[in-house]
Amino acid sequence: MALTTEQEEKVAQIIEAFENGKRLSDLPNVSGTNPYNLFCEVLDEDGESKKAALATLLPYTEEQSSYGVQFDTAVSTPTCTRVGSSDLHKSCPVQNRMRGCLLDDDGNVVEYLDPRDWTGQVRDGSRGQVMVEIPLHYRKFETDGTKLTVRISELPLPGYHQVPKCYVSAYEASLDRSNNKLASVCNATEQYRGGNNNANYDGTYRSFLNRPVTAISRTNFRNYARKRKSGSTEWNCMTYDMQKTLYWLFVIEYATLNSQAAYNASPTAEGFHQGGLGDGVTTFSGNDWNTFNGYYPFVPCGISDSLGNRTGVVDYTVNNEAESNPITKTFQVPRYRGVENPFGHIWQWTDGINVRISPNADKGGDGLSKVFVCSDPAKFNDSNYEGYSHVGNEARTEGYVKEVIFGEGGEIMPKTVGGGSTTYFCDYHYTNIPTIETLRGVLSGGSATNGSFAGFAYADSNDSPSSTAANFGSRLCFFPATA
Numbered sequence: 001m002a003l004t005t006e007q008e009e010k011v012a013q014i015i016e017a018f019e020n021g022k023r024l025s026d027l028p029n030v031s032g033t034n035p036y037n038l039f040c041e042v043l044d045e046d047g048e049s050k051k052a053a054l055a056t057l058l059p060y061t062e063e064q065s066s067y068g069v070q071f072d073t074a075v076s077t078p079t080c081t082r083v084g085s086s087d088l089h090k091s092c093p094v095q096n097r098m099r100g101c102l103l104d105d106d107g108n109v110v111e112y113l114d115p116r117d118w119t120g121q122v123r124d125g126s127r128g129q130v131m132v133e134i135p136l137h138y139r140k141f142e143t144d145g146t147k148l149t150v151r152i153s154e155l156p157l158p159g160y161h162q163v164p165k166c167y168v169s170a171y172e173a174s175l176d177r178s179n180n181k182l183a184s185v186c187n188a189t190e191q192y193r194g195g196n197n198n199a200n201y202d203g204t205y206r207s208f209l210n211r212p213v214t215a216i217s218r219t220n221f222r223n224y225a226r227k228r229k230s231g232s233t234e235w236n237c238m239t240y241d242m243q244k245t246l247y248w249l250f251v252i253e254y255a256t257l258n259s260q261a262a263y264n265a266s267p268t269a270e271g272f273h274q275g276g277l278g279d280g281v282t283t284f285s286g287n288d289w290n291t292f293n294g295y296y297p298f299v300p301c302g303i304s305d306s307l308g309n310r311t312g313v314v315d316y317t318v319n320n321e322a323e324s325n326p327i328t329k330t331f332q333v334p335r336y337r338g339v340e341n342p343f344g345h346i347w348q349w350t351d352g353i354n355v356r357i358s359p360n361a362d363k364g365g366d367g368l369s370k371v372f373v374c375s376d377p378a379k380f381n382d383s384n385y386e387g388y389s390h391v392g393n394e395a396r397t398e399g400y401v402k403e404v405i406f407g408e409g410g411e412i413m414p415k416t417v418g419g420g421s422t423t424y425f426c427d428y429h430y431t432n433i434p435t436i437e438t439l440r441g442v443l444s445g446g447s448a449t450n451g452s453f454a455g456f457a458y459a460d461s462n463d464s465p466s467s468t469a470a471n472f473g474s475r476l477c478f479f480p481a482t483a
Contacts, residue, residue, distance in 0.1 A: 038053070039051050039052065039053055040052060062084070062151070062153075062157055063083075063084055063085065064085055065085070065153050065154075065155050065157060066084045066085065066088070066140075066151040066152060066153040066155075066157060066160075067082070067083070067084035067085050067088035067089045067092075067151065067152065067153075067252065068082075068083050068084050068140075068149060068150045068151030068152060068252050069081060069082055069083060069149070069150060069251060069252050069255050070083050070147055070148065070149040071147070071148055071257065072146050072147050072148075073146045073147075073148060073402075073403050073424075074146040076419070076420075076423040076424055077423070078256050078257035078258040078261075078422070078423065078424065078425065078426050079255065079256055080251065080255045080256060080257065081255070082255050082272065083149060083151065084151055086270070089272055090267075090270075090271040090272060092252075092253050092273070093154055094135060094137045094152050094154065094249065095249055095252075095253050095337055097133075097135040098132055098133065098134055098135065098249075098309065098337040098338060099112055099113070099115060099132065099133050099309050099338065100112070100113035100115075100118055100130065100131070100132055100133075100170055100308065100309055100338045101113060101128075101130075101131055101132075101133050101167075102122070102123075102127050102128035102129065102130060102131075103128050103129050103131045103167055103478060104127075104128045104129075105128075105129075105228045105229050105235075106229065107167075107229075107234055107478055107480050109133070110127050110128040111127065111128075112133075113130075113308065113309075114308055115308050115309040115310075116308045116309075116310075117305070117306050117307075117308045118130075118302075118305040118306075118308055119302075119305050119306050123185060123186040123187075123302060123305070124185055124186060124187040124189075125176065125183055125185035125187055125192070129169065129183060129184045129185065129228075129476060129478075130169065130170045130171060130184045130185060130186065130302075131167040131168065131169055131170060131184060131476070131478065132167065132168050132169075132170050132309075132337065132338040132339050133165065133166075133167055134163075134165065134166050134167070134168065134245060134246075134249075135165055136162065136163065136164055136165040137152050137153065137154055137162075137163050138152065138153045138154070138155065138156050138157060138160035138161065138162055138163065139151070139152050139153075139160060139161060139163050139248070139410070140152075140157070140159050140160040140161070141406060141407070141408055141409065141410040143406060143407070148406055150248055150251070150252065150410055151252075152248070152249075152252060163245060164479070164480070164482065165480065166242065166245075166477065166478065166479050166480070167477065167478040167479075168238075168242050168246065168339060168475060168476075168477050169184030169339075169475045169476035169477065170184055170302075170305075170338055170339060170340055171184050171185070171186065171212065171301040171302060171340050171341075171475075172212035172297070172301065172340070172341055172345065172346060172348070172473050172474075172475060173212055173213060173221070173225075173237065173238075173473060173474050173475050173476045174187070174192045174194060174211075174212060174213055174301060175192065175194070175213040175216075175224060176191060176192060177190075177191055177192070177193060177197060178191050179227065180224055180227060181224060181225075181227045181228050182213075182221060182224040182225040182227070182228065182235070182237060182474075182476050183476065184301075184475070184476045185301065186210065186300075186301050186302030186305065187210060187301075188209045188210040188300075189209070190202070190209070192209075192210065193208050193209055193211075194208045194209070194210070194211030194212050194213045194214070194296075194297055194301075195208035195211055195212075195213065195214055195215065195293075195296040195297055195470070196208075196214065196215040196296065196470065197213075198296075201293070205292075205318075205319060205320050205321050206292060206293040206296075206298070206320070208296065208297070210300045210301050210302075211296070211297045211298065211299070211300060211301065212297045212301060212345075212346060212473045213473060214296060214297055214346055214468075214469070214470055214471060214472055214473045215296075215468045215469065215470055215472065216468055216472070216473075216474075217349075217465060217466045217467060217468050218237070218349040218350075218351060218382065218441050218465040218466075218467075218474070219382050219465050219466055221237035221238075221349050221351075221474040222236065222237050222351055222380060224237075225237045225476055225477070232481070233377040233378045233380075234377070234478055234479055234480060234481055235476070235477070235478055236351055236352075236377050236380070236476075236477045236478075236479065237349060237350075237351050237474040237475065237476065237477065238348045238349060238350050238351065238444070238474045238475035238476075238477060239350055239351045239352040239353075239377075239477055240350045240351070240352045240353035240373055240442065240444075241352055241373075241375055242350075242475075242477050243348075243350050243412070243444050243445075243456075244409075244410060244411070244412050246336070246339065246342060246456070247259075247412055247456045247457060248410060249337075250277075250336055250342075250456060251456075253273050254273050254274065254275065254276060255272065255273075255274075256275075256276060257424065257425045257426060257457070258276055258422065258425075258426040258455070259276050259277055259342075259343060259426070259427070259455040259456040259457070260276055260277065260278065260279055260280065260282075260421075260426065260427075260452065260454065260455050261275050261276030261277075261278075262275050262276065262278055263275050263276065263277055263278040263312070263313050263332070263334070265312065273311075277311070277313070277334035277335075277336060277342070277343075278313050278332050278334055279332065279344075279451070279452075280331075280332070280333070280334045280341065280343055280344035280345070280454060281299055281316075281331045281332075281333055281334075281341060281344040281345040281448050282343075282344040282345075282446060282447070282448060282449070282450050282451050282452075282453075282454040283329075283331070283448075283451055284329065284331075284448040284449050285449065286449045288327045288329070289448055289449055291320070291325065291327060292318060292320055292327055294470055295447075295469075295470040295471045296470045296471070297345060297346050297471070297473065298318055298448075299316055299331070299333055299341065299345050300316075301340070302340070303316050303333050303340070304333050304334075304335040304340050305340075307335050307338075308338070309337060309338045310335070310337070310338075311335060311336050311337055312334075312335055313332040313333060313334050313335070314332070314333045314335070315330050315331070315332055315333075316330065316331050316332075316333050317329065317330040317331075318330075318331070331448075333345075342445065342456065343444075343445035343446055343454050343455050343456055343458065344445060344446055344447065344448060344450070344454045345447065345448050346447050346448070346471045346472065346473040347443040347444070347445060347446065347447050347460065347469075347471055347472050347473065348443065348444045348445050348473060348474050348475055349441065349443060349465075349472060349473070349474040350441070350442050350443070350444050350474075351377075351380050352373060352374045352375065352377070352380055353371065353372070353373050353374075353413075353441070353442045354372045354374075354381075354382070354384075354385055354388060354439055354440070354441065354465075355369055355370065355371050355372070355394055355413075355439070355440045355441075355442060355461045356368075356369070356370045356372065356385060356437065356438075356439060357369045357370075357394075357431070357433065357434055357437070357438050357439075357440055357461065358370075358437045359433060359434060359435055359436065359437065360433060363435055365437060367396070368393050369393055369394040369395070369396055369431065369433075369461070370390055370393055370394075371390070371391055371392055371393065371394050371405060371411070371413045372385040372388035372389065372390050372391070373388060373389055373391050373409070373411070374387055374388040374389070377479060382439070382441070382464075382465035382466070383439065384439070385439075391405055391407055391409060391411050391413075392405035392407060392411060392413070392415060393405075393415070394413050394414060394415070394431065394461060395414045395415060395416055395417050395429055395431065396431065396433060397417055397431070398417065398428070398429055398430050398431055398432075399417030399418060399419070399428070399429060400417060400418070400419035400420050400421065400423070400424070400425070400426070400427070400428055400429070400453075401414040401416075401417060401419055401424060401425035401426075401427050401428065401429050401457055401459075402416045402417055402418040402419040402424045402425070403415045403416040403424070403425075404425065404457065412456075412457050412459075413442070413459055414429040414457075414459055417429055421452035421453075425455075425457045426452075426455060426457075427446075427453065427454065427455035427456065427457040427458040427459075428446070428450070428452075428453035428454075428455075428458050429458070429459055429460075430459070430460040430461070430462050431460070431461045431462060432462055438464070439464065439465075440461045440462070440463060440464060440465075441461070441463060441464065441465040441467075442459055442460065442461050443459070443460040443461075443462075443463065443472065444456075444458065444459055444460075445458055446458040447471040448471070
């Protein structure tokens with residue numbers, strides 16, 4: 001039987017494909033090893049050839065490739081249930097990849113610091129800002145009735161969103177006063193004098209040298225951070241997203257919502273981390289702090305650097321050297337994976353979050369405190385909500401946090417109050433209701449007088465972004481631009 005022209009062409013193509021076929025050993029190696037990015041050909045039950053993700057054919061499951069915690073909002077205990085891989089809970093691969101480094105103004109790592117002890121390395125700003133690198137990882141938040149779950153993974157599992165690699169200052173932010181650039185340094189020169197730049201305190205017990213800078217508005221903290229790289233929005237002051245990332249990394253590692261639980265260096269019998277970060281620098285009496293230096297920062301930057309990339313607490317004693325009214329007190333300065341004083345000591349302004357607080361209905365308002373968040377630093381502002389997303393409503397009264405907004409983004413802003421210092425989220429919430437609609441910023445962590453109120457989830461929406469105070473500081477962050 002003679003073939004048609006069309007059939008002859010098909011036969012020729014088949015012969016050519018056969019002759020040009022390659023053995024498996026002749027094929028080039030695939031770039032990358034993530035099974036979620038690789039595909040192969042499979043036959044379905046009808047014999048039809050189809051494409052399938054390689055990961056679906058491998059023994060990769062969420063339980064094997066992720067680790068996290070679950071807690072119940074109907075139960076008061078802050079202790080969480082570990083979920084996912086127990087091996088990953090022991091090794092904490094995401095947290096263990098957090099590491100101290102020196103970062104230049106273009107965002108290049110100049111040097112990674114000694115993971116055991118940073119004190120022998122240059123940290124004065126001459127070689128870069130002292131930052132902690134948080135690795136790229138993936139995260140998912142789930143709500144099932146009153147049960148909330150957060151999981152992280154090094155793999156882009158289905159339903160997980162990416163947390164890009166980013167950098168947070170190891171220390172509470174300083175200010176390079178010669179250039180008005182926000183900084184993260186361990187430097188006792190006048191150029192980096194902290195507090196309100198009071199030179200009269202130099203050489204005294206209340207010196208601001210090598211202390212964090214305060215008495216600056218959120219607006220100016222943002223402006224001073226951006227000066228590190230002209231024309232870029234990669235450098236920022238502390239952001240809500242960064243606060244949220246650090247919080248959930250801590251919660252997953254220690255399986256507790258109580259960041260002020262007593263510090264315990266020993267693992268559990270199963271090999272899990274336990275306890276918390278202790279009281280932190282939170283137990284100064286208001287009168288003593290005011291007498292000491294007027295509510296300004298007093299803990300030197302880098303006081304816990306002997307811990308390197310590790311978590312722990314380091315003693316620091318304040319002494320006013322007075323005979324008639326002596327003030328001597330020892331604090332345990334907390335450090336989480338290289339991040340010093342993640343809460344307490346001074347409040348931290350956070351950017352990328354604006355709260356629209358409306359008056360109560362009897363004053364003509366809608367009776368809501370709407371939380372708007374933004375992950376694009378180019379859209380950060382202090383006057384409106386353009387480019388921000390409404391993620392939920394903040395509690396309208398102050399009190400210990402009982403429930404946070406959570407949702408798909410794992411929001412940590414307080415939703416309801418009614419908890420306690422050792423129940424639910426164990427941290428406090430401050431707010432007040434204005435007589436006219438007002439845009440408020442958010443301060444996080446608490447200060448040296450806040451005691452059990454303080455912690456990772458302590459939030460204060462009392463102040464506008466233009467507000468300043470002796471105990472209002474921030475941190476420095478760097479978010480690499482994406483292509």
